[in-house]
Amino acid sequence: MATEVKIPQISEDVESADVTEVLVKEGDKIEKDQSLIVVESDKASVEVPSSHAGTVKEIKVSEGDTVNVGDVILIVDEEGGEEDEGKEEGKEEKKEKKSEEEEERDESEEQEEKAEKEKEEDRDLEEKEEGKEEGKEEEKEKKEKKPEEKKEKLKEEGKTDEEIPASPAVRRLAREKGVDLSSVEGSGPGGRITEEDIKSHTTKKDKGKAAKAKLSLPDFSKWGATEKKSLSGIRVATGKSTTSSWQSIPHVFQFDEADISGIEEYMEKNQEKAKEAGGKLTITAILVKIAANALQQFPKFNASIDPENEEMILKKYFNISIAVDTENGLLMPVITDVERKSIIELAVEISEIAEKARSGKLSPEEMKGGNFSISNLGGIGGTNFTPIIYHPQVAILGVSKAKKQPVFIQGKFEPRNILPLSLSYDHRLIDGAEGAKFLNWIAQALEDPYKALLGV
Numbered sequence: 001m002a003t004e005v006k007i008p009q010i011s012e013d014v015e016s017a018d019v020t021e022v023l024v025k026e027g028d029k030i031e032k033d034q035s036l037i038v039v040e041s042d043k044a045s046v047e048v049p050s051s052h053a054g055t056v057k058e059i060k061v062s063e064g065d066t067v068n069v070g071d072v073i074l075i076v077d078e079e080g081g082e083e084d085e086g087k088e089e090g091k092e093e094k095k096e097k098k099s100e101e102e103e104e105r106d107e108s109e110e111q112e113e114k115a116e117k118e119k120e121e122d123r124d125l126e127e128k129e130e131g132k133e134e135g136k137e138e139e140k141e142k143k144e145k146k147p148e149e150k151k152e153k154l155k156e157e158g159k160t161d162e163e164i165p166a167s168p169a170v171r172r173l174a175r176e177k178g179v180d181l182s183s184v185e186g187s188g189p190g191g192r193i194t195e196e197d198i199k200s201h202t203t204k205k206d207k208g209k210a211a212k213a214k215l216s217l218p219d220f221s222k223w224g225a226t227e228k229k230s231l232s233g234i235r236v237a238t239g240k241s242t243t244s245s246w247q248s249i250p251h252v253f254q255f256d257e258a259d260i261s262g263i264e265e266y267m268e269k270n271q272e273k274a275k276e277a278g279g280k281l282t283i284t285a286i287l288v289k290i291a292a293n294a295l296q297q298f299p300k301f302n303a304s305i306d307p308e309n310e311e312m313i314l315k316k317y318f319n320i321s322i323a324v325d326t327e328n329g330l331l332m333p334v335i336t337d338v339e340r341k342s343i344i345e346l347a348v349e350i351s352e353i354a355e356k357a358r359s360g361k362l363s364p365e366e367m368k369g370g371n372f373s374i375s376n377l378g379g380i381g382g383t384n385f386t387p388i389i390y391h392p393q394v395a396i397l398g399v400s401k402a403k404k405q406p407v408f409i410q411g412k413f414e415p416r417n418i419l420p421l422s423l424s425y426d427h428r429l430i431d432g433a434e435g436a437k438f439l440n441w442i443a444q445a446l447e448d449p450y451k452a453l454l455g456v
């Protein structure tokens with residue numbers, strides 16, 4: 001019976017996402033809950049499980065497609081419907097087992113001889129390596145080395161994966177689990193690799209990975225009451241993207257400050273105009289405009305780096321991501337073509353997009369295509385902070401709270417409004433001197449707006 005498997009509700013507020021990986025192919029036998037595709041929205045990356053078991057008849061999506069909740073992923077042939085599924089599976093298993101056994105018998109004699117020889121060679125090699133001492137530590141080390149040695153040996157003997165003793169079912173399982181057969185020690189007759197070997201290999205691998213990736217938690221209830229709450233999709237996505245940015249981008253931080261007393265007068269004068277247009281004029285709109293001008297003066301800050309091809313991609317448009325704090329977490333909507341918009345237009349757009357973000361109405365499209373980011377925490381407070389670069393961008397401007405401070409001007413102290421600025425940039429592309437110049441240009445443009453607005 002042909003059944004459609006559809007995209008379920010991926011997570012709260014996510015209606016569409018991009019397919020980044022297709023994990024099955026036509027003709028594959030799939031289990032219920034087996035992962036079919038990986039989809040990524042701006043909020044999360046998730047594996048979509050199958051709602052049915054059977055054989056994949058037709059795949060309806062491919063990598064790069066944008067899919068919506070309810071779209072058909074694939075058609076699955078349920079082989080006589082769900083009722084028969086158990087029976088059919090049982091039959092399949094038996095058939096598979098039988099042919100495996102026959103196959104095993106045929107191959108095992110031949111393989112046993114080979115494996116005995118391999119084992120002997122292994123033993124020779126081991127003896128040579130370990131000398132006469134047989135401490136436990138060395139035994140362990142030897143075991144760890146074995147798959148590597150096996151690989152080397154296969155290579156030396158010019159053998160392919162097909163010549164490693166394993167049944168088709170085991171090979172399929174290894175493929176599904178992404179296990180390289182040459183790295184598995186077979187425990188069956190003649191060194192034959194069994195299903196159990198693949199399973200224990202993946203468990204070991206997963207445990208190793210988990211041990212590396214996870215920091216263990218103590219039992220907090222020992223010290224007092226606790227409560228568990230699931231993380232929102234946005235929280236999880238932010239966690240992933242900030243971790244990978246922090247781990248892969250060598251961040252440098254530069255600090256500066258700007259006297260924005262003059263700009264404040266400008267904002268006061270134009271506040272009414274912004275209000276009439278439906279927005280609120282704050283330092284964010286001014287910073288977006290000035291940043292777009294700075295990006296034109298310093299093109300590297302508007303670029304992305306492609307380390308694999310050892311290239312930088314210089315963008316000729318000026319789109320700026322704005323960090324918006326929402327109840328569910330941080331969102332990064334994009335203001336496009338900033339160079340073509342007036343400050344009042346930008347003020348309106350920022351007000352609208354921040355409101356949209358906070359009411360959960362932002363589409364994934366509205367968070368794509370930014371070249372540079374601004375994170376203004378000044379409405380909240382703080383003297384300085386070091387924001388994490390929003391990959392694939394190469395820099396982000398952090399803005400803290402402006403404060404009245406005494407500034408020594410022409411022989412006397414005057415109260416001026418000073419805005420703290422920080423810049424985080426990618427040292428793979430930008431050097432310290434460039435970072436300092438870029439931030440200094442922004443600070444000067446804030447103090448002398450004509451420089452940025454007239455492009456002088």
Ligand code: CAO
Binds near residue numbers: 283375380
């Ligand atoms: N210094 C002093 N005052 C500031 C300021 C600054 N740097 N920035 C804004 N303000 C003032 C505004 O003028 C406004 O004053 P009034 O209430 O008197 O009118 C008040 O703070 C609140 O501003 P706002 O938040 O309404 O508007 P905004 O344009 O300044 O900011 C937005 C918009 C979306 C950037 C902001 O609301 C926001 O979400 N910021 C948080 C960003 C964030 O979480 N960053 C951390 C991410 S990790 O890198």
